[in-house]
Amino acid sequence: MPITTKEDETIPLIVSIDVGTTSSRVILFNKLGQEVCKHQIEYSTSASEQDYTPAGRRRHSEELNATTLKEATTTTNSTTAVTTNSQTNGNSNHHNNEKDVTGPIFSSVGFKIEESPYLTIEDLVENHTVGPTLRFPKPGWVECNPTSILINVLECLGAVLQALHITNESRIRHDLKPYKIHCIGIANMRETTLVWSKKTGLPIVDYGIVWNDTRNTSIVNEKKETTDPNLQERLTEKTGLPLYSTYFSCSKLRWFLDNVPEVNEAYMENDLMFGTVDTWLIYHLTKQHNFVSDVSNASRTGFMNLNTLDYDPELLQYWNIDPTKISIPKIVSSAEYYGDFNVPDFCEKIMPPTIRQLLLNFVAQKVPINGCLGDQSASLVGQMAYKRGAAKCTYGTGCFLLYNTGTEKLISKHGTLTTLGFWFPYLEDDFNINKPHFALEGSVAVAGSVVQWLRDNLRLVARAEDVGPLASLVPDSGGVVFVPAFSGLFAPYWDPDCRATIMGISQFTTASHIARAAVEGVCFQARAILKAMSSDAYSESRPNSHDGKDIEDIDLLEDVDSCTYEKSVFSTLSVDGGMSRSDEVMQIQADILGPCIKVRRSPIAESTALGAAIAANMGFKDVDDRPMWKNLQDCKKWVFFNGIDKSDTIPREQHPNLKIFTSQSKDTIRRKHWKLWETAVSRSTGWLKDVENR
Incomplete structure (x- = not known):
């Protein structure tokens, strides 16, 4: 039976x-920031020993159920595959007793899809098969299959649509209001560079260059050696951004043009489209191909001017990119509003019939894609770090720290970079919240991936979550220092020629010492970035001196009396991501940071995805059209305080994952360990x- 309900008889959800x-x-989020349904696909890799599935990735759930599909084909809002028992059987009081909550459209031109001499549908099918x-x-090269990523997204969405249908049937049987999806938000890895054909919408080549790929090292090195310092x-x-990092899209696009004949040919024929993952997804998931x-995301390409929020002709010329081609x-x-959700024609042809039908039913509902943020900006929003002075750190594959500088653009002098935090133009309050918000950012290339390396390459642990307990078996690293620079060092060092190094090994060294040194290597880099950010922010307010001392002479993280975090910058670091779930790892981080900073673990595990959902909600111009939250303050009230008026503390029973970590280390020991790291x-x-110059 189809589920047909009136608008005021449903509970709103947002797709992230x-x-x-x-x-x-x-993930489907409700008003409390809870995950109603979720489906995840872990990518297969060229190093994987498992067989590849038709979409080029490992499955994380069973195939969709054909019986359920038959029932879902006429429903208005079907959904997911991974749903907790408390969410489906009505055990969550907050969940089931929710109260009902009831821009300028851009003129970007869509593109007609035609035949092309590049990749064909048959090619795509073959690529997904093998x-x-x-x-x-x-070594140093990391590629992704753009079409496989798109298929993964669609399959995840199809899975959550199925699960939502099952959940709604259960809720109706128990006299509870069913859920209804109102809009879609997107969060994505940034800088990853993709190229496709304007005529067909298909990739020019079957790979994109991922953000941590270093194949463009020679390009940036040559630019550095031949560019006048004043121009730099x-x-x-x-x-x-640092001009000569392999990190950003500008030099990756230049590599494509210089090294791939098919890409250069499309460029010369004016058939080349360039974009990062957000552009690729929105282009293919909207009916208008917007x-x-x-x-x-655009601020990470190296082509955007932070002052104009548009592409800068001088920057394009510097990288020898002709915008007419x-x-x-x-x-x-x-x-x-970016456009209504749609399923690309070529994806329909290579997707399982069950998922195809679920998605086509969803297309008929005209659900808008309303929000988009680069993953770290999404995490900043999801952590509720809206105000100037808030700081967050996400421990994912890499480690990313953002410090919200509000509407003021600070250009770092200490190795961090300036980026766009978020821009929600339809919001209104007294703090310019509707203006573009900037952030200082520091990036660590290796965080969770070093844990994966310890597990898969050295086989020190069987599971990633065992690294924290293993590292905590010893009080320190026993003099071992692990610099986890598998692809060079990012902020604040910016050295693409650095490589991972383990120093200080002796016969005393054990697996626990190696594990602890690896974890500390991530945490030491976080400390270095925070110190750089503090220097930038403090220098902005008192640029010349501090109590008669030059700012560079002060150890901002060691001298408690002159600690800028405590006085004028920030005293709390909000953390989320995989490694943050380990109490042992977060205590190591707090010990390395010292007494000036406390580490607060976010109560929301999926802060990045939540940030995208918040952006989608705020994408409705009329406040009455926003399905879940009126503004950012209202969002924080419901997500952090379960709808309770603002208070100084969050009851543990409301958010058991919330925890504060403070330093337990001695000053002398902490400073000695920091010196070992710097050395x-x-x-x-x-x-x-x-090595290469020898």
Whole structure:
């Protein structure tokens, strides 16, 4: 039987599509920030020993049930595959007793799909049959299959649609209001560079270059050696980014044009489209094929001017990109109408029939895609770090720290970079919340991936969650220092020629010491970034001196009396992501940071996905049209306080995952360990360059 209900007889949900470096997931959030339904697919890789599935990834759930599909084909809102028992059987009081809550449209041009000499439907089918989603063809090279990622997203969405249908049937039987999906938000890994054909919408080649790929090292090194320092400084002021990092999209696109004949041919024929993952998804998941990129993603390409929030002709010229020969997405805000959800024709042809039918039923509902944020900006929003001075750290594949500087753009002098935090133009309050918000950012290339390395390569542990307990078997690393620079060091060092190094090994060293040193390597880099951010923010307010001392002479994390975190910058670091779930790892982080900063673990496990849902909610111009929260303050009230008026503390029974970690380390020991880290970094940097020059 189809589920047909009136609008005021349903409970609103928002779909969040979260595309990460190693997996894709789709989550349905309710007003309390709870996950009603969730489905995740972990990517297969070229290093995987498992067989590839037709979509080039490992399955995380059973195939969709054909019987359920038959019932769901006429429903209005079907959904997912992974649903907790408390969410389906009515055990969650907050869940079931929820109360009902009841922009300028951009003019970017869609593109007609035609035949093309590049990849064909048959090619795509073949690639999905035999190839992984992630490939590592050479040392330092990381590639993703754009079409496989798109299929993963659609399959995840199909799975949650099925599960939602099952959940709604159960709720109706128990006289509870069913759920209804109102809009879609997207969070995605940034900088990853994709190229496709304007004529067909299909990739020019069957891979994109992932953000942590370093194949463009020679390009950035040559630019660095041949560019006038004054020009370097001017361009950095425009972008807020270090000009010569392999991290950003500009040099990756240049590599494509210089090294792949098919890409250069499309460029010369004006058939080349460039975009990051957000653009790729929105282009293919909207009926109009809208070609846009939100500011938080566009600011990471190296082509956008932070002052104009548009592409800068000088930056394009610097990378020798002719904008008349290539289609570049229009830059838009993080929360506005991007188009109604749609399933691309070529995806229909290569998807399982069950999922295809579920999605086509969903297309008929005309659900808008209303929000988009780069993953770290999404995490900033999901952590409720809306105000100037808030700081967050996400421990994912990499480790990413953002410090909200509000509407003020700070250009770092200490190795961090400037990025767009978010832009929600339809919000209104007294704090310019509807203006673009900037952030200082520091990135660690390796965080959760070092845990994966310990598990899969060294086989020190059987499960990733065992690393924390193993590291805690010893009080310290026993003099071992692990610099986990598998793809170079990012902020604040910015050395692509650095490589992972383990120092200080002796016969005393055990597996526990190695594990602890690996965890500490991530935490030490987080400390270095926080110190750099503090220096930038403090220098902005008192640029010349501090109590008669030059700012550079102060150890901002060690001298408690002059600690800027405590006085004028920040005293709390909000954390989320996989490694943050380990009490042992977060205590190590707090010990390394010292007494100036307390570490607060987010009560929301999927902060990045939640941030995308919040952006989608705020993408409705009229406040009465926003399905779950009126504004950001209302969102925090419901997600952090379960609808209770603001209070100083969050009851543990409401959010058992919330926990505060404070330093238990002695000053002398902490400073000695920091000195060991700095020494190890100095001996690891430039390593690859020195070797290749011999």
